Amino acid sequence: MLRLEVRPQPSARWGYASPLLALAITVVIGVILFAVLGKDPVRGLQVFFWEPIKSTYALSELMVKATPLLIIALGLAVCFRSNVWNIGAEGQYLIGAIFAAGVALTADKTTGPWIIPAIIVAGILGGMFWAGITALLRDRFNANEILVSLMLVYVAIQVLNFLVYGPWKDPLGYNFPQTKTFESVTQIPKLMQGSRVNIGLLLALAGVAAVWVFLFRTYAGYGQLVGGLAPAAARYAGFSSRKALWIALLTSGGAAGLAGALEVAGPIGQLTPYVPAGYGFAAIIVAFVGRLHPVGIVFSAILMSMFYIGGELAQSRLGLPKSITGVFQGLLLFALLACDTLIAYRIKWSK
Amino acid sequence: MTTPRLQLTGITKRYPGVVANSGVSLTVAPGQIHAVLGENGAGKSTLMKIIYGSVKPDEGAVMFNGQPVHVRNPQEARALGISMVFQHFSLFDTLTVAENVWLGLDKSLTLAEVSASIDVTASQYGLDIDPKRPVHTLSVGEMQRVEIIRALLTNPQLLILDEPTSVLTPQAVEKLFVVLNKLASEGCSILYISHKLHEIRELCTACTVLRGGKVTGVCDPREESNASLSRLMIGAEPPALEVRALNAGAAVLEVHGLTLASDDPFGTDLADIALTVRSGEVVGIAGVSGNGQSELLFALSGEDRRAPAGSIRVTGKDASHHGPGKRRALGLHFVPEERLGRGAVPTLSLAHNLLLTRRDALGAGGWLKLGALKAQATDIIQRYNVKANGPDAAAKSLSGGNLQKFIVGREIEAKPKLLIVSQPTWGVDVGAAAQIRGEILALRDAGCAVLVVSEELDELFEISDRLHVIAKGRLSPSMDRADATIERIGEWMSGLWDAPSGAASEHHKKETAHAAA
Numbered sequence: 001m002l003r004l005e006v007r008p009q010p011s012a013r014w015g016y017a018s019p020l021l022a023l024a025i026t027v028v029i030g031v032i033l034f035a036v037l038g039k040d041p042v043r044g045l046q047v048f049f050w051e052p053i054k055s056t057y058a059l060s061e062l063m064v065k066a067t068p069l070l071i072i073a074l075g076l077a078v079c080f081r082s083n084v085w086n087i088g089a090e091g092q093y094l095i096g097a098i099f100a101a102g103v104a105l106t107a108d109k110t111t112g113p114w115i116i117p118a119i120i121v122a123g124i125l126g127g128m129f130w131a132g133i134t135a136l137l138r139d140r141f142n143a144n145e146i147l148v149s150l151m152l153v154y155v156a157i158q159v160l161n162f163l164v165y166g167p168w169k170d171p172l173g174y175n176f177p178q179t180k181t182f183e184s185v186t187q188i189p190k191l192m193q194g195s196r197v198n199i200g201l202l203l204a205l206a207g208v209a210a211v212w213v214f215l216f217r218t219y220a221g222y223g224q225l226v227g228g229l230a231p232a233a234a235r236y237a238g239f240s241s242r243k244a245l246w247i248a249l250l251t252s253g254g255a256a257g258l259a260g261a262l263e264v265a266g267p268i269g270q271l272t273p274y275v276p277a278g279y280g281f282a283a284i285i286v287a288f289v290g291r292l293h294p295v296g297i298v299f300s301a302i303l304m305s306m307f308y309i310g311g312e313l314a315q316s317r318l319g320l321p322k323s324i325t326g327v328f329q330g331l332l333l334f335a336l337l338a339c340d341t342l343i344a345y346r347i348k349w350s351k
Numbered sequence: 352m353t354t355p356r357l358q359l360t361g362i363t364k365r366y367p368g369v370v371a372n373s374g375v376s377l378t379v380a381p382g383q384i385h386a387v388l389g390e391n392g393a394g395k396s397t398l399m400k401i402i403y404g405s406v407k408p409d410e411g412a413v414m415f416n417g418q419p420v421h422v423r424n425p426q427e428a429r430a431l432g433i434s435m436v437f438q439h440f441s442l443f444d445t446l447t448v449a450e451n452v453w454l455g456l457d458k459s460l461t462l463a464e465v466s467a468s469i470d471v472t473a474s475q476y477g478l479d480i481d482p483k484r485p486v487h488t489l490s491v492g493e494m495q496r497v498e499i500i501r502a503l504l505t506n507p508q509l510l511i512l513d514e515p516t517s518v519l520t521p522q523a524v525e526k527l528f529v530v531l532n533k534l535a536s537e538g539c540s541i542l543y544i545s546h547k548l549h550e551i552r553e554l555c556t557a558c559t560v561l562r563g564g565k566v567t568g569v570c571d572p573r574e575e576s577n578a579s580l581s582r583l584m585i586g587a588e589p590p591a592l593e594v595r596a597l598n599a600g601a602a603v604l605e606v607h608g609l610t611l612a613s614d615d616p617f618g619t620d621l622a623d624i625a626l627t628v629r630s631g632e633v634v635g636i637a638g639v640s641g642n643g644q645s646e647l648l649f650a651l652s653g654e655d656r657r658a659p660a661g662s663i664r665v666t667g668k669d670a671s672h673h674g675p676g677k678r679r680a681l682g683l684h685f686v687p688e689e690r691l692g693r694g695a696v697p698t699l700s701l702a703h704n705l706l707l708t709r710r711d712a713l714g715a716g717g718w719l720k721l722g723a724l725k726a727q728a729t730d731i732i733q734r735y736n737v738k739a740n741g742p743d744a745a746a747k748s749l750s751g752g753n754l755q756k757f758i759v760g761r762e763i764e765a766k767p768k769l770l771i772v773s774q775p776t777w778g779v780d781v782g783a784a785a786q787i788r789g790e791i792l793a794l795r796d797a798g799c800a801v802l803v804v805s806e807e808l809d810e811l812f813e814i815s816d817r818l819h820v821i822a823k824g825r826l827s828p829s830m831d832r833a834d835a836t837i838e839r840i841g842e843w844m845s846g847l848w849d850a851p852s853g854a855a856s857e858h859h860k861k862e863t864a865h866a867a868a
Contacts, residue, residue, distance in 0.1 A: 008366070009748060219717030222706055225699075232693040235654050235706040236685075238675030 004345040014343045019289055019296070022335035023303070029331055039318050048310030048318050048328070055092015058309075060195035066305035068093070068259035070152070070204040072283035073301060074211045075255025077292040078118040081215065082248035083228035088134065088149030089222055089256040090280025091156035092127040096257025098265040099126025100158060101179060104186040104264070105168065111185050119186060119265045120258065128158060128250045135249040139242055151315075158275060164271055176274040185194035188266040207255070207309075212294040224248065256280060278326075282308075285333045304329065354417040356381045356540040357402065357509055362411035363604050364397055371397035372408070372562045379509065379557075384531060384541045386551040388584055389561035390780035398561070399511050404428040405437045415507070416531050434502035435511040440494050442486045444617065446562035449482035452501045453783065455521060465504075472503050476530045489677040491639055497532070509543045509799050510534065516550060520807065521841040527555050546584070546781065548577045560584055573702060597816050602801035602856070603769045604683075605664040611650055611657060619643040619824040621650065624828060626802075626819065630767065633791065633801040635815030637808060637840050638678035644804050645688070648773050651802075652685040653678045666768060679708060682768030686758055688777065688804075690740050691737075694758045697747035701739060704726040704746050705761055727764075735760035736786065752783035769800045776810060788814050802806055808840060822846035 002183075029044065040181035052062050062241035072089050079086045107115050126317065130152060135141040161177070188198040214221040219310035223239040224247060236239060264271060286304050290297030311325025359381040372394045379385045389395045400406035402413065404422035410679040413420050415431055422428045423433075424824040442451050448468040466482040478496045483672045488492060495515065509732045512531075516524045529856050533553065535541055539785050543555055550557055552825055560568040560583040585613040609624040622641050628634045638644060649655035653661065653675040673681070674801040678788065687693045702724045705712065728742035735756045739749050743839045746754060755775070764771060776784035777790065791814055795801050804821075805811050809820060820827040820843035827848040830839075842848075 008369075009745075217719050217721075219706070219710070219713055219719060222703070222719065226696055226707065229691045229698055230696040232689065233696045233707060236652070236655065236675060236676075236687055236693050238679070240674075 001089075003348045004341065005348045006265065006345055009333070011346075015291065015292040018339040018342060019291070019300070019336060020234065022289070022332060022339045024327065025335040026088060026331045029335075030328065033327070034318075037320065038258045039320070041149055042317060044314070047313045048306060051313055052309040057195065060197045062302065063197045063201055065308045066301045067200045067204050068263050069283050069286050069304050070297060070301035071200070071259040071262070072252075072256045072280060073286035073290065073297045074118045074204070074207045074294060074346055076283055076287040077254035077290070077294065078211060078215065079248040079252035080287060081228045081292050082224040082244050083231065084245055084249050085136065086131065086149045086249055087203075087213075087284065088131075088151075088153045088250045088280070088282055089252060090278065091153035091275060092130045092151070092161055092256035092275055093260040093263075093280045094156040095130040096123040096127035096152075096260030098163065098260075098271065098276050099129075099157075100261030101182070101264050104182040107183040107186050109183070111183060113185060114187050116188065116265075116272055118189075120261050120325060121266075122215055123257045123259075123261020124254045127253040127255065127260065129250040129253075130257070131248075131253020133248050134253075138197065138249075139245060153280070160271070160275060161273055164273055168271065171178060171272075181270045182265060185271070187267050188240040195265050198262065198266045199241070200252070200259075200266060203262070205256070208294045208298060215294070216345060218249070233265050256283075275285050282329060289332060289336055297313050303332075307332075309326045353381060355379060356383070357542075358414040359398075359402070359413050360414075362398065362401060362408045362413075363403060364394075364406065364408050367545070370564050372401070373565055374597055375411070375564070377540060377559050377566070379540045379541055382535050382545055383557055384535050384555045386555035387542060387571075388546060388548075388551055388558055388580065388728065388862060390546060390782075393561040393584075394564040395561055396513065397666050399435065399542065399544060401514060402509075403433060403511060429505050429507075432506065432508035433511070434504050434505050434507035434509070436495070436498045436513065436515060438497055438513040438515075442494055444487040447485050448480055448485050448489070448497050451486055451497060452504065452554060454484075455501050456504060462592065464560060468504060472500050476503070476533055476659060477526070478530060490658075491641060492519050492526075492727070495527075497518065502533075507539060509540045509542065510531060511544070512679070513544045514546075514717060517544070519579070520844045521837050526548070526650045532795070547748050548580045548584075551580070552577070562586060569680040581781060592649055595633060598796075599632040599816070600798065603666055603816045604628040604630050604802065605667075607645075607661040607664075609650060609658055609661055611646065611655070611659075613646050614655075614657075614663055619646055621646050621824045624826045626829075628800040630768070630800045631795060631798050632816040633803060633814050635811035635818045636802070636804045637811050637844065638804075638806070638821035638824070642774070642821050642844075646823055646824070647821065647826075648687070648771065649805060651771055652683075652687070672867050675793070679765075684708065684762040684765050684767035684770050686755075686762050686770070686772040686775065688773040690754045690758055691747055695746040695754060698745055700728075700743045700745060701732070701737075701749075701757060702742040704757075705731075707759060709765055712864060731760040733765075734815050735790070752779035755779050755789060756783055759790060763790055763794055767794075767799055769802070770794060771802045771804075773804045774807075775803060775806075776804065776807065782812075808837060820844055820848070836861075 006019045031041040034041040039305040100119045102121040133151045138145045147185035164177045168179045191197045227234040227244040307328045355378045362375040395671040453465045471484045558572040606626040611621040650658045658671040678727040737757045817829045
C-alpha cells in the first residue's frame with residue numbers, strides 16, 4: 001500500500017522538481033485526452049510544445065503573450081507572499097487598460113511621444129486605484145479580500161462595456177462596440193521590426209530584478225514576507241499589517257494595470273469588449289507554478305503562454321475548442337498542487 | 352512476585368533522522384506510581400504514545416497484565432484499561448463538563464447518566480466539579496480535573512499523566528497528589544511523566560529515567576536526591592547559580608493604572624496594574640496561566656497599543672501608544688512565550704530571524720547586509736551554545752530549548768535597558784534552562800532591568816529580587832523574595848492578597864501603610 005510519511009525537513013530538491021513533475025503529468029494526461037478525443041497525440045503535443053517555439057516569429061508571439069502574464073504574476077507574487085489573496089488581477093488589468101485608453105484617446109496628430117509614459121503611468125494608477133478599493137474595504141471593514149477583489153473583476157467588465165457601448169464608442173465604427181483605433185504615436189515602441197514584441201518585455205524583465213531585490217534584499221520586503229509567513233511574528237517585530245496589506249495590493253494592482261496599459265496601447269491598439277483575455281486569472285497559476293519566485297515566474301509565464309498559443313493553434317489545426325487552453329492550465333495547477341505534497345512528505349511502500 | 356501491570360521490553364522507535372526510543376524496557380507493578388523522568392526530547396512522549404496505541408513501535412514487546420498485546424489505537428488502549436491525560440487538554444470550551452466527558456465515552460450512556468457518574472466519581476476522589484458548568488468558565492486546574500474524571504470513568508487499570516502539574520498552583524498540585532495516591536491505593540497503576548524532580552520524589556514509588564531515548568536508570572525516587580536524579584537525567588549536575596546582592600538603580604519600567612479590556616472574548620481584562628522595574632533588578636510575576644499574563648505582555652511589548660495614555664513609561668518616556676519598534680528604540684526588548692511563530696518565523700533562517708528585532712545589519716535604504724547578518728547569527732550560536740546547523744538553519748529545525756537560547760541571545764546582544772521575558776525556560780531542558788537563567792542574571796548584574804513572567808515558582812524564586820502575583824487580571828503588590836514562601840504565593844495566586852486572612856493580608860497592610868507614609 002502507498003503511504004505518505006512526513007519528512008523531517010521539507011525537501012528542497014522537490015521544491016524544484018515538483019513543477020517539472022507536474023508538467024510531465026500534465027503532458028501525459030494531455031496525451032490521453034488527445035487520444036480519447038480521437039486526435040493524434042503526437043500532433044497534439046507538437047501543436048502545444050513545438051509550434052510555439054519553432055521559428056523566430058513564433059518565439060516573438062510567445063513573448064507577446066508571456067509579457068502581461070509575467071508582469072501580473074510578479075505583482076501577485078509579492079501579494080501572495082504577504083498572505084494577501086488578490087484574486088482580482090483581471091479587474092485591475094482592465095481598469096489599467098481603461099485608464100491607459102483614456103489617455104491614448106486624447107492623442108491627435110500633433111501629440112508628441114511623451115504620451116507613451118503618460119499612458120503607462122495612467123495604466124499603473126488605474127490598477128492601483130482598483131486594487132486600492134479592495135485594500136480600503138479590507139482595512140476599514142475587514143472585508144474578505146478574496147471575495148471583494150474577485151467581485152470587482154465583474155464590476156470592471158461592466159465599466160469597460162459601458163464605455164465601449166456608450167461614451168467612448170467610435171462614431172465612425174459602424175456601431176461596433178469599440179473605441180476608435182488609437183493614434184500611432186500612442187503605440188508602445190516595438191523592440192524590433194516584423195514582430196509585435198514591445199518594450200513591455202524589457203519592463204517585465206526589469207520587474208523580475210526589482211521584485212527579487214525587494215523581496216530578498218530589502219527590509220521592507222522582509223517585512224512583507226514575515227507578515228505572510230507568521231503574522232504573530234510580524235506583530236511582535238512591529239511590522240504593520242495594514243501597511244503590508246496596502247503595499248501588497250497596490251503593488252499587484254499597479255503591475256496588473258501596467259500590463260493592461262501595455263496590452264491596450266500595444267498589440268490591441270483600441271478598447272474593445274474583448275480586452276479581458278483571462279490574463280489576470282492565468283497569472284495566478286503562473287505565480288504559483290513559478291513558486292512565487294521572480295525567476296521561477298519567468299519560466300512559468302513562458303509555459304502558460306505556450307498553452308495560450310497552443311490552444312489557439314489547436315482550434316485551427318486540430319479542430320479542438322478554445323477551452324482546451326483552460327483545460328491545460330487547470331491540469332497544470334492541479335498536478336502542481338498534488339506534486340507539492342512531495343515537498344513535505346515522502347511516499348513509502350508498506351505491506 | 353505479582354504479575355506486572357505493564358511490561359515493556361526492548362521498545363525501539365525510529366523517526367527519520369532520530370531514534371526516539373532505543374531498547375527501552377519498563378515495568379509497572381499494580382498500584383504503583385511510576386515516574387518517567389527525562390529532559391525534553393528524551394523520548395518520554397513517544398514511549399507514552401506507544402503504550403497508548405497512537406504510535407506503533409518498530410521493535411519490542413508490550414505485555415499488559417502478563418498478556419502480550421498489540422495496541423493499535425487509543426480505543427483499543429482504553430478497552431484494555433489504559434487511559435491517558437494529556438498535557439494539553441482536549442476540551443471544547445463552549446460545551447459543559449458533562450457534554451465534554453460524554454463525547455469521549457461510548458455512546459451507550461445518556462447525558463443524564465454521565466452527569467450522575469461524574470458526580471459519583473468526583474465525590475469519591477474529592478474532585479469537586481459541577482457537570483453543568485461550561486468549560487470556558489473553569490480554571491486550568493478544574494479543566495484538568497475534567498480530563499482526569501473522563502479518564503477515570505473508563506475504569507482504568509493504568510493511568511498515564513503527561514506533565515500534569517505544569518499548569519497548576521501549588522495547592523492544586525497537592526490536591527492532585529491526594530487523588531493520585533487514593534487511586535494507587537485502590538490498585539490503579541499510574542505512569543507519571545515529569546521533569547520536576549521534587550514532585551517525583553514526593554509522589555512516586557518507582558522511577559525510570561530516560562536520556563536520549565535510552566533508559567539510564569531505574570530507581571526508587573524516595574531514596575534519591577535531586578542531584579542524583581538529575582545526574583541520571585542529564586548526565587551531569589545542573590550548574591549552580593550564584594545570586595549576588597541587589598544593586599538596583601533608577602526605575603526603567605513604570606506601569607501605573609493600566610486597565611485594559613481584552614480583545615479576545617475568552618481573554619482576561621487587565622485591572623489597574625501598577626508595577627515598577629528598576630535597573631539592576633529582576634522582578635518576577637507569578638501566576639497560573641490565563642490570568643492576564645499574555646494580555647499584560649501584549650500591552651508592555653507594544654503589540655497591543657490600546658493602553659491608556661501615560662500608563663506605561665519606559666526610561667521615563669510615555670510609551671503606552673508606541674509600537675514594538677519604537678519601544679525597542681527606547682531599550683525595551685521582549686522574549687515572548689511562543690517561540691515559533693511569534694519570537695521567530697519557523698521557515699526563515701536563524702540569520703533572517705535576527706531582523707525581527709535587530710536592525711544593525713541594515714544598510715542605507717533598508718538594504719539587507721546578508722554577510723553581516725550571518726556573522727551576527729554565527730556569533731550568537733557560538734556564544735549561547737545553540738545546537739544548530741549554522742546561521743542558515745531554519746528556526747523550526749531547532750529544538751525548543753536551542754531556539755529559546757537563540758532568541759534570548761538575540762535580545763540580550765541588543766544590549767537592552769529593559770528585558771521582558773515570558774516563560775524563559777518553558778519546555779526547555781535542565782541544562783539549557785540553567786544557562787538561560789544564568790544569562791538573565793548576568794544581564795541584571797550588568798545593570799539591565801529585567802521582568803520575568805513565569806509559571807515555574809522554582810524559577811522565579813531562583814532569579815527574582817522581587818515578586819508579584821497576577822490573578823484574574825489584577826497584579827498583587829510586590830514582595831521581596833526573602834519574604835516569599837510557596838504558601839503565600841499560592842494564596843495570592845487565588846487573588847487573596849487583600850482579603851483579611853493570614854500573613855498575606857498583614858503584609859499587604861504593611862505595604863499600603865508604607866505607601867501612604
